[in-house]
Amino acid sequence: MSTPGAEPSQEGSLLLDDQLCFALYAASRAVTARYRPLLDELGLTYPQYLVMLVLWEQDQISVRDLGNALQLESSTLSPLLKRLEANGLLRRERRAEDERSVALRLTDAGARLRERADTVPLAIGDAMGLSPEQDATAKQLLRLLTTNVTR
Amino acid sequence: MSTPGAEPSQEGSLLLDDQLCFALYAASRAVTARYRPLLDELGLTYPQYLVMLVLWEQDQISVRDLGNALQLESSTLSPLLKRLEANGLLRRERRAEDERSVALRLTDAGARLRERADTVPLAIGDAMGLSPEQDATAKQLLRLLTTNVTR
DNA sequence: CCCTAATGAGTTGCGCACGACTAAATAGCG
DNA sequence: CGCTATTTAGTCGTGCGCAACTCATTAGGG
Numbered sequence: 001m002s003t004p005g006a007e008p009s010q011e012g013s014l015l016l017d018d019q020l021c022f023a024l025y026a027a028s029r030a031v032t033a034r035y036r037p038l039l040d041e042l043g044l045t046y047p048q049y050l051v052m053l054v055l056w057e058q059d060q061i062s063v064r065d066l067g068n069a070l071q072l073e074s075s076t077l078s079p080l081l082k083r084l085e086a087n088g089l090l091r092r093e094r095r096a097e098d099e100r101s102v103a104l105r106l107t108d109a110g111a112r113l114r115e116r117a118d119t120v121p122l123a124i125g126d127a128m129g130l131s132p133e134q135d136a137t138a139k140q141l142l143r144l145l146t147t148n149v150t151r
Numbered sequence: 152m153s154t155p156g157a158e159p160s161q162e163g164s165l166l167l168d169d170q171l172c173f174a175l176y177a178a179s180r181a182v183t184a185r186y187r188p189l190l191d192e193l194g195l196t197y198p199q200y201l202v203m204l205v206l207w208e209q210d211q212i213s214v215r216d217l218g219n220a221l222q223l224e225s226s227t228l229s230p231l232l233k234r235l236e237a238n239g240l241l242r243r244e245r246r247a248e249d250e251r252s253v254a255l256r257l258t259d260a261g262a263r264l265r266e267r268a269d270t271v272p273l274a275i276g277d278a279m280g281l282s283p284e285q286d287a288t289a290k291q292l293l294r295l296l297t298t299n300v301t302r
Numbered sequence: 303c304c305c306t307a308a309t310g311a312g313t314t315g316c317g318c319a320c321g322a323c324t325a326a327a328t329a330g331c332g
Numbered sequence: 333c334g335c336t337a338t339t340t341a342g343t344c345g346t347g348c349g350c351a352a353c354t355c356a357t358t359a360g361g362g
Binding site for chain 4: 180183184187213215225226227229230248249251252253270
Binding site: 004012013014015016018019020021022023026027028029030031032033034035038040046048053054056057069070071078114117120121122124125127128129134135137139141142143144145146148150 | 162163164166167170171172173174175176177178180181182183184186187197201204205207208220221222258265268269272273274276278279280281285286288289290292293294295296297299300302
């Protein structure tokens with residue numbers, strides 16, 4: 001009859017390749033894999049790189065605010081931050097005005113790493129190979145999706 | 152001066168919120184989190200659900216072909232498949248014609264689970280809240296991105 | 303002022319995800 | 333036919349990611 005595989009994708013389908021969720025899952029892992037060799041040079045994992053991005057933007061942030069920025073739990077961040085501290089990129093210090101809160105402060109090494117990192121976004125943008133319009137559309141749709149899905 | 156936060160996003164920026172990679176990372180985790188309560192009812196994790204999708208589509212697939220479909224390494228799949236086998240959803244049997252290869256065969260329980268799972272895609276599609284056009288555009292862009300990024 | 307509720311960071315347990323490696327089996331070349 | 337290279341699945345170690353929980357500290361109502 002018709003060409004096999006030419007049927008339209010359906011949202012309610014149980015077929016793997018019809019599902020946006022799988023495209024999302026596969027793309028996320030593929031992008032992370034693309035970052036890996038670049039971040040290896042900096043001695044960072046991908047989540048550690050995200051943490052450093054936030055700290056380069058705003059030093060002395062609390063663990064709480066970092067978690068809000070990255071949408072990660074303290075149970076994920078605490079060990080990760082301990083590793084960054086052990087690698088000499090940041091220090092953790094209890095806030096005097098609120099002993100529950102921990103402020104993250106970049107060390108000199110942590111601040112200097114920014115210069116070596118500033119070629120990374122362009123290299124990745126290049127590898128992604130999307131036009132500025134496609135990039136903007138993708139970001140917009142992914143943010144809408146994230147908003148909807150988190151109620 | 153100008154309104155803070157009104158500057159255009161840039162691809163080469165080190166700002167977290169400018170980066171497509173973070174939108175992707177956050178969206179992927181948010182979608183997985185949305186699946187969690189639904190999949191808990193089925194006794195599956197999200198990657199286990201993806202494996203079951205493939206098996207419902209094509210029973211008796213090899214670990215190798217499953218890995219190609221999901222883009223996952225055997226080092227990820229082997230323990231995951233062992234858990235699915237322990238939960239009684241599939242059996243692993245060495246192929247007689249090639250003793251290196253392992254065929255995955257659904258048990259009756261594994262096949263029956265499909266019926267309970269067929270409401271999941273619609274529930275998720277609903278939660279995602281994208282129009283059919285947005286859904287199609289997102290899938291298309293994510294696939295393009297995945298292709299580009301994996302060279 | 304007390305005392306209970308909340309908040310912030312951390313620990314533990316489990317399941318991915320992947321690189322590096324191993325062992326067994328097969329392919330395929332000389 | 334023999335032997336080496338490749339293929340397939342698996343183990344091990346490390347680092348997330350998150351639920352469930354703990355502990356210390358602070359907020360805020362009676």
